[in-house]
Amino acid sequence: MKKIINKFLVNHSLIYKLFLYVATIFLVVYLFPKGGQFKYEFQKGKPWQYENYYAPFDFAIQKTPEEIDEEILKIEKNSERFFKYDEDIVRNVKKNIFEKVAVILENSQLPNEVKVELNSEVTTILNTIYEYGFIQADSESKIKQAVITLRSGKTIQQISPNKLFKSTQLLAYINSEIGVQPMTQEENTILNIIYEEVKPNVSFDESFTDKVLKENLSEISYTKGLISEKERIILKGDIVEGENLAILNSIKSEFESQVWSKSNYNWIVSGYTILVALAFSMLFLFLRKYREEIFENNTKVTFIFFNIILVVLLLTIIVKYDAKYIYIAPIVILPLVLKAFFDARLGLFTHVLTVLLLGFIVPNSFEFIFLQIIAGIVTILTISEMYKRANLFISVLQITLVYFIAYFAFSIIQEGNAQNLNYEKFLYFVLNGAATLFVLPLIYIFEKLFGLVSDESLKELSNTNSKLLRELAENAPGTFQHSLQVANLAEAAANEINANSMLVRTGALYHDIGKMLNPMYFTENQSTNVNPHNELTPSDSAQIIIDHIIKGVELAKKNRLPDRIIDFIRTHHGTSLVYYFYKSEEKLSGSANPKDFQYPGPIPFSKETAILMMCDSVEAASKSIKEPTAQAFDTLVEKIVNKQMDDGQFMNADITFKELQIIKKVLKKKLKNIYHVRIEYPE
Incomplete structure (x- = not known):
């Protein structure tokens, strides 16, 4: 049992990666759509590149979205519009008018035959107005057709809209039907009563x-024919268009609509699992071969896989909601x-693998993969700093812009012209770009x-x-100036x-922060001729100098500096000797143990940390x-860098001889510029 526990502890990092690998595979496969896949790729206007294709089963030919939309518009245009005839309003209006007219006629001195005639005229007017109805003003705009359907109780009749009375016609009609001009007082009073009491009784029946x-829309057929099993669909070389395109x-x-059944579920899951496992295996191999530092860091590996899962999850949600919005997703x-956390090569490699996986989720996978890979390449090439x-x-x-151009090219290839562009997609690309700007707060969160x-x-x-650099400037001004010079170099x-360059500059600014705890033991901070090392033995002095590394790391951790910056503090002297005090001890005692005067290391393990070591020294x-000349600087740079190379300080730094030569040239040039001789000004 103890051996098993020891083995587990020794290999815990590898075991964790294996767990992460398996868990990510199952999660991605779980997110994949539970439907079938059509094994052939085809494009409108392109020839069918496969063998003659016959129907594997009976199926219906589906109408295109355009055909369905056209049919819906036609039904909406021709669908009956119903108006409601309200009998209660008619009864109430007639009752009110006849009661008021009766009172007026009763008090009138007109002959009885005239009263009867006026009463008859009122009856005729009301019957005429309400024969088909008096329409409400706000319902007039709902009349869209030459014929409308009028509902009165259980009775339905179709009439011309012209038969309905409108408010603009009312006064003229009543005037024309009551009496003879000039009107009597009674006739005027009756006219006003009718005009005031008559109410609209026809309204648009929206519900x-x-x-x-x-009901009419529900009867739309979404198919337009049937294809029988083994019926030939398309011949090899035929152009995919028209009826062929609709059938395919x-x-x-x-x-794609066939949900995984019990009979094929295990096989399909196995296929997806193998493909996803291959993709993630390639990622692990890439990290193991080309990014070993990242591979050994479980946090960084988890971060990479976490981002891949986030992208797959985002696309899965969008596809389930509505696949037409996939280009809004800022892949x-x-x-x-x-790239922000690691490097461009890893970013592009991971992006390509992820886009290939997304091809299983999205429709028109070839177009999607092409657009996203091109966009990823442009992203890597254009963004610096x-x-x-x-x-x-x-x-x-x-x-x-690249999205616009690539989509435009795809559209004219598929449609054969630029007239059928889906301009909505251009809006999606704009939204995609806006969402991409969210990367800055996202980086902060990560x-x-x-x-x-x-x-x-x-x-x-x-x-x-910043707080720490201000303290360095106040407590150890000489070290601060030294750090600035090193940062520039x-x-x-x-x-x-x-x-x-940003990483190495930041590392250079903080590499000597440990000196601020004992600033006077370092020559750059000694403003007087008093040197505290004169009171110490060489070994004690060396230990104080070496301790600035350890204290610097402790100070950096206390102030929560990132590990990448702390690496510069640890490695900027590598495993070199505190040479001055080593020689002093050797001179004083006759011999000295190099280990007592050696920095703890480790040696630089990246180009950036190697650059800092050279520039610092x-x-x-x-x-x-004492006499700064071009020859003196050339000799100094060659001597120091070559000594560091001979001591093996750059063995783990992944830096080439060519790059070392370039760095030497830069250092020589910069030092000459810093120490150039100025003209002597007259007194």
């Missing part, structure tokens, strides 16, 4: 109209994030969650007004060999040159 429309789209939809955030916001905005504009460091954080850390060297040594 019944909608109900009938829905129909059978493709039929395949290029993945390579952006990975992402901490500069202007660079990000410009890059997003370029990515969006930094806090995973303890990583990006260029944005490096920019903040390199601000000389290191940044220039990093730019020349395409290393991370060269800048410090340049102060000791």
Whole structure:
């Protein structure tokens, strides 16, 4: 049991990676759509490149979305519009009018025959107005057809809209029907009563109209024919268009709509699992072969896989909601994030693998994969120094433009012209670009969650007004100036060999923070002739000098500096000797143990940490040159860098001889510029 536990502890990192690998595979496969896949790829206007294709089963030919939309519009246009005739309003209106007219006629001195005639005219007017109805003003706009349907109780009749009385016609009609001009007082009074009391009784019946429309729409057929099993669909070389295209789209939809059944579920899951496992295996192999430092760091490996799962999950949700929105998803955030924390090559490699996996989820997979890979390449090539916001905005504009161009090209290939472009997709690409800008707050969130460091954080850390650098400037001003000089040298060297200049500059600013705890023991901070080392033995002095590494690391951790910056503090002297005090001890005692005067290491393990070691040593040594000449600087740089190479300080730094030569040239040039001789001004 003890042996098993020991083995587990020894191999816990590898076991964790295996668990992460298996868990990610199962999660991605679980997110994949539970439907079939059509095994052939085809495009409108292109020849069928496979063998003659026959129907594997009976299926219906589906109408295109355009045909269905056209049919819906036709039904909506021709669907009956119903208006409601209200009998209660008619009864109440007639009752009120006849009662008021009766009172007027009763008090009138008119002859009885005239009263009877007026009463008859009122009856005729009301019967005429309400024969088909008096329509409400707001319902007049609902009349769209030459014939409308009028509902009165259980009775339905179709009439011309012209038969309905409108408010604009009412007064003229009543005037024409009552009496003879000039009107008597009674006739005028009756006219006013009718005009005031008559109310509209016909209104648009929206609920019944909608109900009938829905019934009509529900009867739409989404198919337009049947294909029998073994019926020939298309011959090899035939152009995919017209009826052929409709049939192929129909059978493709039929395949994709088939949910995994019990009989084929295990086989399909096995196939997906193998393909996803291959993709993630390639990622692990890439990390193991080309990014060993990342491979050995479980946090960084988890971060990479976490981002892949996030992208797959996002696309899965969008496809389940509505697949037409897939281009809104900012997929290029993945390579952006990975480039910000690691490097461009890893970002692009991971992006390509992820896009290939997404091909199983999205429709039109070839178009999607092509667009996203091109966008990913543009992202990697255009964004540099992402901490500069202007660079990000410009890059997003370029990515969006590439989307536009690529989609336009795909459309004219498929449609044969530029008239049928889906302009809605251009809006999706714009939204995609806007969503991509969210990468900056996302990077900040990832930094806090995973303890990583990006260029944005490096920019903040390199601000000389930050708390730790202000303390360094106050407590050890000489060391602070030395750090600034080293930072300038290191940044220039990093730019020349395409290393991370922001990282090496930030590391250089903090590499000597341990000196601020005992600043007077370091010559650059000794403003007087008093040297405290004169009171110490060489071994004690060496230990104080060496301790600035350990104390610097402790101070950095206390102030929560990222590990990538702490690496510069640990490695900037590697395993070299505190040479001055080593020689002093040797001179004093006759011999000295090199281990007592050796820095604890480790040696630099990246280009950036190697650059800092060279720049730190060269800048410090340049102060000791009494007569600064070009030859003196050339000799100094060659001597120091070659000594570090001979001591094996760059064995783990992944830096080439060519890059070392370039760095030497940069250091020589910069030192000459710093120490150039000025003209002597007259007194």
